[in-house]
Amino acid sequence: xxxxxxxxxxxxxxxxxxxxxxxxxxxxxxxxxxxxxxxxxxxxxxxxxxxxxxxxxxxxxxxxxxxxxxxxxxxxxxxxxxxxxxxxxxxxxxxxxxxxxxxxxxxxxxxxxxxxxxxxxxxxxxxxxxxxxxxxxxxxxxxxxxxxxxxxxxxxxxxxxxxxxxxxxxxxxxxxxxxxxxxxxxxxxxxxxxxxxxxxxxxxxxxxxxxxxxxxxxxxxxxxxxxxxxxxxxxxxxxxxxxxxxxxxxxxxxxxxxxxxxxxxxxxxxxxxxxxxxxxxxxxxxxxxxxxxxxxxxxxxxxxxxxxxxxxxxxxxxxxxxxxxxxxxxxxxxxxxxxxxxxxxxxxxxxxxxxxxxxxxxxxxxxxxxxxxxxxxxxxxxxxxxxxxxxxxxxxxxxxxx
Amino acid sequence: xxxxxxxxxxxxxxxxxxxxxxxxxxxxxxxxxxxxxxxxxxxxxxxxxxxxxxxxxxxxxxxxxxxxxxxxxxxxxxxxxxxxxxxxxxxxxxxxxxxxxxxxxxxxxxxxxxxxxxxxxxxxxxxxxxxxxxxxxxxxxxxxxxxxxxxxxxxxxxxxxxxxxxxxxxxxxxxxxxxxxxxxxxxxxxxxxxxxxxxxxxxxxxxxxxxxxxxxxxxxxxx
Numbered sequence: 236x237x238x239x240x241x242x243x244x245x246x247x248x249x250x251x252x253x254x255x256x257x258x259x260x261x262x263x264x265x266x267x268x269x270x271x272x273x274x275x276x277x278x279x280x281x282x283x284x285x286x287x288x289x290x291x292x293x294x295x296x297x298x299x300x301x302x303x304x305x306x307x308x309x310x311x312x313x314x315x316x317x318x319x320x321x322x323x324x325x326x327x328x329x330x331x332x333x334x335x336x337x338x339x340x341x342x343x344x345x346x347x348x349x350x351x352x353x354x355x356x357x358x359x360x361x362x363x364x365x366x367x368x369x370x371x372x373x374x375x376x377x378x379x380x381x382x383x384x385x386x387x388x389x390x391x392x393x394x395x396x397x398x399x400x401x402x403x404x405x406x407x408x409x410x411x412x413x414x415x416x417x418x419x420x421x422x423x424x425x426x427x428x429x430x431x432x433x434x435x436x437x438x439x440x441x442x443x444x445x446x447x448x449x450x451x452x453x454x455x456x457x458x459x460x461x462x463x464x465x466x467x468x469x470x471x472x473x474x475x476x477x478x479x480x481x482x483x484x485x486x487x488x489x490x491x492x493x494x495x496x497x498x499x500x501x502x503x504x505x506x507x508x509x510x511x512x513x514x515x516x517x518x519x520x521x522x523x524x525x526x527x528x529x530x531x532x533x534x535x536x537x538x539x540x541x542x543x544x545x546x547x548x549x550x551x552x553x554x555x556x557x558x559x560x561x562x563x564x565x566x567x568x569x570x571x572x573x574x575x576x577x578x579x580x581x582x583x584x585x586x587x588x589x590x591x592x593x594x595x596x597x598x599x600x601x602x603x604x605x606x607x608x609x610x611x612x613x614x615x616x617x618x619x620x621x622x623x624x625x626x627x628x629x630x631x632x633x634x635x636x637x
Numbered sequence: 638x639x640x641x642x643x644x645x646x647x648x649x650x651x652x653x654x655x656x657x658x659x660x661x662x663x664x665x666x667x668x669x670x671x672x673x674x675x676x677x678x679x680x681x682x683x684x685x686x687x688x689x690x691x692x693x694x695x696x697x698x699x700x701x702x703x704x705x706x707x708x709x710x711x712x713x714x715x716x717x718x719x720x721x722x723x724x725x726x727x728x729x730x731x732x733x734x735x736x737x738x739x740x741x742x743x744x745x746x747x748x749x750x751x752x753x754x755x756x757x758x759x760x761x762x763x764x765x766x767x768x769x770x771x772x773x774x775x776x777x778x779x780x781x782x783x784x785x786x787x788x789x790x791x792x793x794x795x796x797x798x799x800x801x802x803x804x805x806x807x808x809x810x811x812x813x814x815x816x817x818x819x820x821x822x823x824x825x826x827x828x829x830x831x832x833x834x835x836x837x838x839x840x841x842x843x844x845x846x847x848x849x850x851x852x853x854x855x856x857x858x859x860x
Contacts, residue, residue: 247649247769247787254767377754399656402758407658414654414760609788622653626763633655633677637767 236289237614243421244614252614254637255621256290263293263346263366264624269309269355271298275417275543276352276373282420283617295346299338299356304330309355315383316354316376323383332358348624350398357390367627370394373417375540375561377403395627400541401562411631413623416565418616419546419607425523426550437524441481443511448478448590451529453522453548456484456497459538461558463503464579466510468535471583473509476590483513483525526551531589531596535582536560546611549573549603554596556585566611572603642816645808647769647782649790650797652688652762660756664709664748667699668738670759676727677761683721683730684800685762687836688792696832697721699734702757707749712741720832722799766793776817776854780847783809788836795839796831809843822850 240249264287270277280296287294301309308327315321339362347366351359353373360368370391376384376399388408391397396411405412419426438445450469454460462482469480482500497512504510515521526532532548532555539561546566548555555573557563567573574585589596609615629635657678661667671679682698695701696717704713715737724730742748751757769790773779783791794808806827814823825846829839 245787247651247789250649250770251651251765251767402654402656402660402760403754403756405656405658405758412656412658413763414656618651619653622651622763622765625765626653632763633761634764634766637765 236286239422240614244612248614248618252618260291264348265346266296266350267356268352269299297342301334305334312354315380316374318378335359360390360393368394369396371398375404415619417541418611418613420613424520434524434527437521448530450531451481452533453483453544456493461535461537462500465533465535466504467579468582472586475587479509481511483515531586546607549607552600552604554589554599556582572606645773645812647771647786647790648793649769649787650764650766650793651789652764655761657759659759662751662756671734674759678759679727679731681762687796706751706755776851784844791836791840
């Protein structure tokens with residue numbers, strides 16, 4: 236299966252994966268999280284676990300089970316780690332631990348390497364049987380509610396190592412801490428190469444003209460993604476360059492705030508035949524086709540986690556204009572792989588710059604694709620997890636021969 | 638001589654980032670951080686700058702942060718002028734960084750604050766070194782290989798080689814001189830300024846120099 240990535244991922248990454256998998260042949264690598272479907276973590280595990288198994292690792296993925304109260308508590312913990320004010324009672328912490336204890340009694344936690352994802356299953360460390368245990372925190376914990384983070388740290392510090400997505404999210408926990416950014420899968424439906432026909436089919440189904448440049452933002456309808464700001468920027472651009480704007484986002488079924496934002500955006504963009512608001516599932520092939528058809532892709536977030544949609548856009552070889560928030564500055568090298576902006580005016584100005592100089596836009600898109608190839612593909616993330624395992628296994632030196 | 642030369646085995650470095658959990662928000666805190674951080678962190682932010690593949694307007698992470706984030710351009714110019722390869726130990730590199738920052742702070746004692754989220758994060762890295770599986774037995778094979786090996790391999794042999802104990806040069810020129818007896822080619826490779834090129838730029842220059850040497854060899858053979 237890993238052979239599908241030959242010619243796509245850097246060959247050094249594939250070679251190191253191969254070497255490390257030879258070292259860990261037949262050994263058990265267990266991933267634990269709290270959901271089988273939905274969200275970026277599950278999406279990557281669905282693809283990474285079979286890849287590891289295909290390389291001779293005894294890779295498993297287990298999901299903890301909990302009652303609605305447990306998930307209510309972990310949602311509060313999640314929000315508090317992201318800086319919201321939450322109150323968690325002693326009884327809630329006890330229930331949080333108790334659910335993990337119950338899970339541990341029915342789970343086979345025996346493995347040479349155990350990677351525990353996010354706060355929900357963090358207390359499982361209390362039931363470690365052996366092997367190396369690493370806590371993988373996908374959340375932005377740069378400005379957490381201190382008392383909640385301190386409580387969670389009680390478990391986190393018991394792990395041998397922790398992994399955060401970007402340096403800003405890391406905390407001084409007194410254990411080895413690695414920075415491993417998330418990644419995209421270049422052969423998945425939303426990122427694989429498409430034929431011109433497939434792209435055209437999507438455009439014609441949604442009635443999007445191809446006679447003018449297309450601007451695109453793909454994101455949930457969420458205030459932090461600033462969809463109305465994108466419409467304002469598009470209107471500023473349209474005075475100079477006749478263009479089309481597509482806002483494509485996932486339906487906000489479980490988020491009342493999302494519904495409100497969507498109707499605001501619809502109201503704000505009413506009556507403009509060149510503005511398309513599309514509700515699409517996030518893993519859809521149509522998203523892929525829209526990105527490939529776009530001339531400039533925006534991700535004008537005001538607040539962001541890592542913002543992997545940026546890498547997805549860059550992988551399509553497109554110039555991108557992104558808000559300087561969360562993990563976006565790690566993906567966009569200003570002026571090289573795209574432009575970082577801090578305002579609606581900035582976004583409009585950079586889009587005009589790209590539309591007025593298509594050669595620069597193409598060069599940026601091509602640099603963007605190479606940057607993603609070298610830094611944000613699933614093979615790099617897989618390589619890094621194996622490298623952390625090797626580091627722990629080989630006495631934790633800073634220089635290791637494989 | 639080429640026939641008996643020891644082969645050149647291309648190796649490669651891939652590094653993963655390790656956080657110290659420490660950060661700095663202004664030049665004063667950067668100074669304190671540099672004074673207190675590990676040798677591994679100093680190594681990462683100076684010697685390993687070229688492994689990151691970003692745009693090389695500066696020559697180390699400290700200079701880049703001072704110039705890009707704080708817009709302390711004078712400091713970034715001074716920091717960029719530090720050549721870590723000219724020092725014999727990490728302690729000396731650290732001392733020089735502190736000397737440059739102290740001199741700057743004497744002139745500009747009220748440095749700017751970085752915005753939240755744009756602080757300097759002190760990191761280290763873990764380097765994994767492995768054989769690329771590519772071997773050159775002569776200059777022609779070397780030319781083909783150097784064009785296609787991973788950037789991490791060029792980094793390992795051209796940059797990382799200089800930071801090894803008692804190493805004063807890169808692996809390529811060493812092999813050209815000691816393995817192949819190509820003193821002139823070795824001299825040309827050593828003359829490349831390591832700070833003024835990206836890894837791809839270094840690859841291109843070396844390939845050009847080797848190709849020119851091969852052409853000369855062939856012309857001499859015909860003559």
